[in-house]
Amino acid sequence: xxxxxxxxxxxxxxxxxxxxxxxxxxxxxxxxxxxxxxxxxxxxxxxxxxxxxxxxxxxxxxxxxxxxxxxxxxxxxxxxxxxxxxxxxxxxxxxxxxxxxxxxxxxxxxxxxxxxxxxxxxxxxxxxxxxxxxxxxxxxxxxxxxxxxxxxxxxxxxxxxxxxxxxxxxxxxxxxxxxxxxxxxxxxxxxxxxxxxxxxxxxxxxxxxxxxxxxxxxxxxxxxxx
Amino acid sequence: xxxxxxxxxxxxxxxxxxxxxxxxxxxxxxxxxxxxxxxxxxxxxxxxxxxxxxxxxxxxxxxxxxxxxxxxxxxxxxxxxxxxxxxxxxxxxxxxxxxxxxxxxxxxxxxxxxxxxxxxxxxxxxxxxxxxxxxxxxxxxxxxxxxxxxxxxxxxxxxxxxxxxxxxxxxxxxxxxxxxxxxxxxxxxxxxxxxxxxxxxxxxxxxxxxxxxxxxxxxxxxxxxxxxxxxxxxxxxxxxxxxxxxxxxxxxxxxxxxxxxxxxxxxxxxxxxxxxxxxxxxxxxxxxxxxxxxxxxxxxxxxxxxxxxxxxxxxxxxxxxxxxxxxxxxxxxxxxxxxxxxxxxxxxxxxxxxxxxxxxxxxxxxxxxxxxxxxxxxxxxxxxxxxxxxxxxxxxxxxxxxxxxxxxxxxxxxxxxxxxxxxxxxxxxxxxxxxxxxxxxxxxxxxxxxxxxxxxxxxxxxxxxxxxxxxxxxxxxxxxxxxxxxxxxxxxxxxxxxxxxxxxxxxxxxxxxxxxxxxxxxxxxxxxxxxxxxxxxxxxxxxxxxxxxxxxxxxxxxxxxxxxxxxxxxxxxxxxxxxxxxxxxxxxxxxxxxxxxxxxxxxxxxxxxxxxxxxxxxxxxxxxxx
Numbered sequence: 001x002x003x004x005x006x007x008x009x010x011x012x013x014x015x016x017x018x019x020x021x022x023x024x025x026x027x028x029x030x031x032x033x034x035x036x037x038x039x040x041x042x043x044x045x046x047x048x049x050x051x052x053x054x055x056x057x058x059x060x061x062x063x064x065x066x067x068x069x070x071x072x073x074x075x076x077x078x079x080x081x082x083x084x085x086x087x088x089x090x091x092x093x094x095x096x097x098x099x100x101x102x103x104x105x106x107x108x109x110x111x112x113x114x115x116x117x118x119x120x121x122x123x124x125x126x127x128x129x130x131x132x133x134x135x136x137x138x139x140x141x142x143x144x145x146x147x148x149x150x151x152x153x154x155x156x157x158x159x160x161x162x163x164x165x166x167x168x169x170x171x172x173x174x175x176x177x178x179x180x181x182x183x184x185x186x187x188x189x190x191x192x193x194x195x196x197x198x199x200x201x202x203x204x205x206x207x208x209x210x211x212x213x214x215x216x217x218x219x220x221x222x223x224x225x226x
Numbered sequence: 227x228x229x230x231x232x233x234x235x236x237x238x239x240x241x242x243x244x245x246x247x248x249x250x251x252x253x254x255x256x257x258x259x260x261x262x263x264x265x266x267x268x269x270x271x272x273x274x275x276x277x278x279x280x281x282x283x284x285x286x287x288x289x290x291x292x293x294x295x296x297x298x299x300x301x302x303x304x305x306x307x308x309x310x311x312x313x314x315x316x317x318x319x320x321x322x323x324x325x326x327x328x329x330x331x332x333x334x335x336x337x338x339x340x341x342x343x344x345x346x347x348x349x350x351x352x353x354x355x356x357x358x359x360x361x362x363x364x365x366x367x368x369x370x371x372x373x374x375x376x377x378x379x380x381x382x383x384x385x386x387x388x389x390x391x392x393x394x395x396x397x398x399x400x401x402x403x404x405x406x407x408x409x410x411x412x413x414x415x416x417x418x419x420x421x422x423x424x425x426x427x428x429x430x431x432x433x434x435x436x437x438x439x440x441x442x443x444x445x446x447x448x449x450x451x452x453x454x455x456x457x458x459x460x461x462x463x464x465x466x467x468x469x470x471x472x473x474x475x476x477x478x479x480x481x482x483x484x485x486x487x488x489x490x491x492x493x494x495x496x497x498x499x500x501x502x503x504x505x506x507x508x509x510x511x512x513x514x515x516x517x518x519x520x521x522x523x524x525x526x527x528x529x530x531x532x533x534x535x536x537x538x539x540x541x542x543x544x545x546x547x548x549x550x551x552x553x554x555x556x557x558x559x560x561x562x563x564x565x566x567x568x569x570x571x572x573x574x575x576x577x578x579x580x581x582x583x584x585x586x587x588x589x590x591x592x593x594x595x596x597x598x599x600x601x602x603x604x605x606x607x608x609x610x611x612x613x614x615x616x617x618x619x620x621x622x623x624x625x626x627x628x629x630x631x632x633x634x635x636x637x638x639x640x641x642x643x644x645x646x647x648x649x650x651x652x653x654x655x656x657x658x659x660x661x662x663x664x665x666x667x668x669x670x671x672x673x674x675x676x677x678x679x680x681x682x683x684x685x686x687x688x689x690x691x692x693x694x695x696x697x698x699x700x701x702x703x704x705x706x707x708x709x710x711x712x713x714x715x716x717x718x719x720x721x722x723x724x725x726x727x728x729x730x731x732x733x734x735x736x737x738x739x740x741x742x743x744x745x746x747x748x749x750x751x752x753x754x755x756x757x758x759x760x761x762x763x764x765x766x767x768x769x770x771x772x773x774x775x776x777x778x779x780x781x782x783x784x785x786x787x788x789x790x791x792x793x794x795x796x797x798x799x800x801x802x803x804x805x806x807x808x809x810x811x812x813x814x815x816x817x818x819x820x821x822x823x824x825x826x827x828x829x830x831x832x833x834x835x836x837x838x839x840x841x842x843x844x845x846x847x848x849x850x851x852x
Contacts, residue, residue, distance in 0.1 A: 016227070016247035019235055020476045024242065028476055031528030032249075034559075048560040049530055061236045089528070091476050092247035209233050 004105055005041070005053065005070040007079070008226070009086070010098040014063045014213075017093025022057040028091065029069060035089040038082065041072035055106050055217070055225075056184060059192070064214035066113075068225070070102055103226045104219060111164060111222075112184040113215040114191050118176045118207035128176055129168045131202045136163060143197050159197065162189035176207075184217065227322060234308040242477035243271035244305060246297070246319030249474040250526075252284070253320055254294040260407070261400055263287055263295040264318050264325035264351075264365070266333050268343035269753060271299040276481035278535065279371065280334055281469040283392050289467070293400055296320040296328075300343045300751065301350070309350060316351040326352045329403065331365045333384070335373035338730035339723065339753040341380060344369070345745040348383065355742065357385050357430050362413055368399070374427075375457070375504055376682040376790040379730050381429035382738035386420055388427075389793060390457025391490070393466050395425040421451050425458035432792060434735055440776050442734060442787045456794040459507070459830050462840075463490065464515040470522045474529075483531035483564075484523040486516060488548070491827075492537040493818040493837060496594070497605045497809050498636065500681035501537055503802070504795045506827030508818060508837040513544040517551040524561055532556065533564045540568045543839070549580060571612035575619040588627035588670075589620045595636060596646025602812040603638050605805070610650065617654050621661040627670040628654055634700045634718075635678040635692040637809060644700045647673060648707035651714045658713075673708060674717045675701065677724035681731050682790050683797065685805035688782040691728045694721040722760040726752075729767065729777040734789035737777075740767040796827035 013025070020028065030050040033040050042048045055068040073082070082099035090096070118128070135141065136159075144154040166180035182189045191212055199206035217225040227245075235241040265284055267274030274280060274297075287295035296318035301309060309316070315324040325331055331353065333344050345355060348367070354360050357367070369377060370388035377387045388395055399420060406416045421428040431451045435443040447453050460466045468487075475482070491508035492501065520532060532552070536542065549563065556563050563581055570591045578586070593613055594606045601608060617628055632647050651673050658669040677697050680686045692700075701718045708714045730737065743766035744752075751757040767774050782788065784803055801824070808815060815823055818837060822828070828836040 016245045017476070019241040019245050021242065024477045027478070030530075031474060034524075034528035034530070035249075035526065037525075042560055047562075060241065089249065091249040091251075091474075 004102060005051075005072045006102055007071055007073045008100055008102045009067075009069045009071075009082070009096050010100075010226075011067050011069065011094060011096045012063075012065045013058060013067055013094055014065070015093035017091060018061055018063045020094075021060050022054065025058075025094075026052050026054060028094065032086055032089050033071070036082075036085040037075070038077065038085060039074040041074060053106075055109055056112070056188075058214065059190070059212075062212040062214065065097075066214050066216050068109075068217065070106075073099075100226065107185070108219055109185055109217055109225045110183070110220040111181050111218040113179070113181050113218070115213040115215050116178040116180065116191055116195065117171060117211040117213075118178060118195075119209040119211070120174050120176075121208045123174055124170070124176055125205050128202075128205050131205055132166070132168060132178075132198065135198060135201055136160065136166065141197070143193070145193065157187075157193075159189060159194060162187060163194070179215075181218070228314060228317075230312045230314060234305070234312065234314075238304045238308060239302060240477065243299065244301070244319075246322070248476050250471055251320055251473050252288045252294070252296075254288070256294075256321075258292070259294040260292045261290075261294070261330070261404055262323075262328040263293060263330040263332060263400070264298050264328045265295055266298045266325070266331055266344075266347055267300070268333055268335070268340035268347060269300050269337075269751075270302060271475075271477075272479045274299045274334075275473070275475050275479040277334060277336070278469075278485050278487060279392070281472045282467060283332075283396055285469045285472065286393060286396060286467050287400065290397055290400060292404060294320075296325075298325055298331075298347070300340075300347055303751065303757070306346070306350065306750070316347055324351065326365065328365050330400075331367050333367070333369040333371075335369050335371035335377065335380070337753055338373060338379075338727045339758070340373075341730060341741050342745045342749040342752050344380060344383060345742060346750040349745075356382050360385070360413070366403070366413070366416070372500065372504060373731075375500075375793055375795060376732065377427070377429070378434075378735045378789045379733040379737040379741060381735035382742070384429065385417060386426050386428050388458075389425050389455060390795070391460050392458070393460045395423060395458045398423050399426060418448075418451070424456060427455040427793065429735065434789070436734075436736075440773075441782075442789050442791070445787065445792050447792070454792055454794050456830070457504070457796065459796075460490070460509070461832055461834070463487075463509050463511045464840075468519050470519055471526050472523075474527050481533070482529075483533055484520065484527055484529045485533055485535050486520045486523065487511070488516060488534050488536045488539060488542045488545075490536070491837075493541055494538060494607070495605050495805070495815050495817065495823075495825075497603070497685040497805055498594070498633065498678060498681075499537075500684050503683050503797050503825075503827075505537065506796060506825060506836075507831055509831075510542060510837065510839045512839050512841075513548040513551065516548055517555075520552050521555045524555070524559070530560060531562045531564070533566060535566070538569060539565050540572045540574075546577060546580075549577065553580065570608045570616040573616040573619065575623055578623070587625050588629065589616075589625055590629040590631065591616060592631040593650065594631065594633055595639070595643060596632065596648070596650055597643045599812050600636060600639060600643040600646070602814045603809045604636055605809070605815055607814055607817065610653070613650070614653065614657055617657045618661045621658045621669075622663055624663050626658075626662070626664075626667050627672070628658075629672045629674065630654070632673065632675045633678040634675045634704075635697050637686055637689045638812075639692075639700075641700075641703060644703050645707055647675070647704055648714075651708055652711065655711060655713055669713050670715060671713055672715045672717060673704075674719075675704065676719045677721045679724050679728045679731055682788070683795050683802070685802045685809055687732065687788065687802065688784065688786075688806060690779045690781045691725070693779070694725055697721045723752075723758060725774075725778060726760065726763045729763075729774050732789070733777055736770075736772060737767070739770045740772055743767075743770055796825075796830045798826040801825045 079099045083096040141159045147155040162183035164181040171177040368386040369384045374387045433446045437443045489510035680689045
């Protein structure tokens with residue numbers, strides 16, 4: 001079913017655009033291609049529409065500078081012209097970085113770099129990094145995740161094998177930055193789960209607000225996914 | 227963006243409707259702007275962004291030098307709670323600035339149940355609710371739309387009502403304001419001057435007195451203020467602004483497609499229909515212009531769906547020519563063209579097939595009443611034979627679902643008329659049995675009834691509404707009559723909302739305090755069943771000393787001074803009364819094309835006839851002369 005299409009876009013979703021849902025983002029690009037006068041392959045069937053597919057759905061409220069979408073361009077147009085033409089007709093916050101021939105199948109996408117900003121309204125508490133280290137420097141960290149499928153109402157999940165790398169640094173005033181590389185597919189670790197786990201374990205260090213941003217995507221061997 | 231808002235947006239449903247930043251949203255340099263207008267739609271983003279009128283006025287205002295029109299919608303309950311908690315005043319989507327600092331706040335009033343939202347939005351904005359509380363630094367609150375024809379229930383809250391089509395009068399109102407500021411006039415001066423602009427009604431300049439029985443005794447304009455305000459219309463729709471380049475929402479809205487308005491007005495004269503009278507005279511656009519605008523709209527939007535809109539699209543004379551032209555562009559690009567508002571008496575399967583809808587299985591018709599006698603009374607000139615022909619075409623073409631819309635509680639309706647609906651549905655069923663090309667699939671005939679609400683500026687503006695109990699009795703009667711046939715599904719509207727609508731539609735300005743009370747007791751988003759509370763409405767109206775039944779149940783004599791008597795939509799009240807009398811005799815009035823009955827609306831036209839498409843060459847000539 002997951003057929004690979006020939007062309008890809010790498011694009012950013014930041015600012016006001018982070019509130020646009022996954023489905024709305026697809027509709028937005030379908031229209032943007034038509035506005036840009038770029039013809040792309042349309043689905044067959046009764047309700048034909050321009051076809052696009054996004055590699056990894058992005059949660060509402062998360063920003064990203066490494067989104068990937070695929071499609072089949074039918075217009076005879078040099079790929080390097082595509083970003084400019086699309087950017088002229090895209091809403092604020094959505095910006096195409098690059099258009100290229102697809103290389104790696106979506107299923108090989110394995111890891112994501114996240115930049116997570118922890119905001120503390122009353123100043124950053126001491127010892128956040130140590131607390132993280134204490135939580136993650138263990139052979140296994142099994143947590144319960146709510147699940148509708150399971151009879152018990154939750155499933156058990158070990159976070160450790162899905163965290164490849166992490167470090168914390170001070171950022172702007174009253175904020176810390178957690179940079180981490182997490183599993184992205186089969187299985188994937190939503191960074192929100194990681195931060196919820198932290199906040200539950202260390203309530204005194206729970207941030208008042210957290211921003212999530214995707215920075216880069218990788219293959220299993222650590223090469224960038226393209 | 228306000229950092230508090232960033233946190234809130236992650237806690238509310240569908241945050242994209244609160245952020246703006248859509249493609250084609252207009253951003254201006256504040257240094258080059260001297261007049262800021264907040265176009266407020268008193269319902270959610272998804273509803274408001276589907277409104278063509280708003281898109282037209284947004285475009286027109288933003289083309290004006292020095293003017294920046296921005297948008298604002300009613301927040302859903304979760305967002306409102308967050309805004310109140312964090313003390314964030316209502317802001318405009320484009321700039322994010324609080325609208326209380328704007329020069330104008332404009333509301334589009336399409337539905338009576340949005341009235342509490344008007345108050346709620348003013349309150350959320352931090353603007354004083356009542357016109358008399360507003361000072362020099364407060365925005366001018368204006369309102370337009372269909373409900374503005376009788377805006378009296380909102381007279382306490384609205385500084386200026388704009389009557390009719392806003393294309394021209396809106397810029398006149400803003401230009402006057404810009405002059406007014408240069409000349410250093412105050413608010414009161416401005417409002418008095420504005421009242422001189424045709425189509426602008428300033429309710430605070432009219433004094434209304436009442437008789438002991440509660441009816442209006444007199445409507446007295448202040449000196450120099452026009453006693454009657456006549457609605458405005460666009461003379462030439464082809465030359466008028468059309469929003470080809472319009473905002474493309476980044477989140478799904480109700481009508482998420484290109485909307486192409488083919489004409490304004492209606493030739494039909496259905497006696498219950500407010501739009502049919504208020505939007506007269508009939509002004510078609512030329513097919514050439516529509517074709518050009520339709521194609522450009524698709525190109526600039528990227529939509530793969532287009533719909534033709536009007537009150538009765540199958541009455542557009544060059545409809546087939548227009549569809550052929552549009553399909554020539556749409557078909558190769560897989561753009562779906564849809565044509566709603568088709569009538570049973572001129573339904574064409576040939577057209578349906580051309581629209582690639584041969585595979586569409588469900589068709590909707592609105593006979594409105596169950597017997598010919600009652601259809602004649604309401605002047606819905608559709609016969610049973612028309613409906614049967616249309617259904618035959620549908621069923622032969624493979625359709626297996628028909629929806630039939632009716633009203634209960636129409637003037638002169640008897641049980642025979644109610645049972646006539648069941649009869650008609652049964653005949654449609656037999657029609658299917660006889661004509662269905664493929665019967666194994668079965669058929670679904672959906673009968674829907676709504677509760678008739680008498681509206682101002684219609685021949686039924688003097689009529690009482692039947693009681694809710696009587697409506698329910700007629701619903702039960704009909705339900706029993708159709709229940710033996712499992713292929714007929716009956717849906718009926720609850721009468722509560724229609725009862726409140728009936729109060730407000732023909733209300734006077736005393737109802738302002740009642741609406742305020744409803745809002746103070748928590749009323750808002752009343753068009754949504756999860757928010758609407760019937761008892762809150764009735765209790766609030768009574769608590770300010772008014773009787774709901776006075777507005778709903780009373781038959782008005784012709785001599786009575788109606789609360790909206792200072793407004794003219796062009797159609798003479800004497801014409802409406804004549805139509806009312808014809809209704810009681812079940813005498814039909816031919817449509818405007820068969821014979822002009824002299825309703826009076828054509829007097830609004832300057833250089834052309836009602837329902838006339840001027841050929842481009844003729845237009846060039848008249849303009850050359852002008």
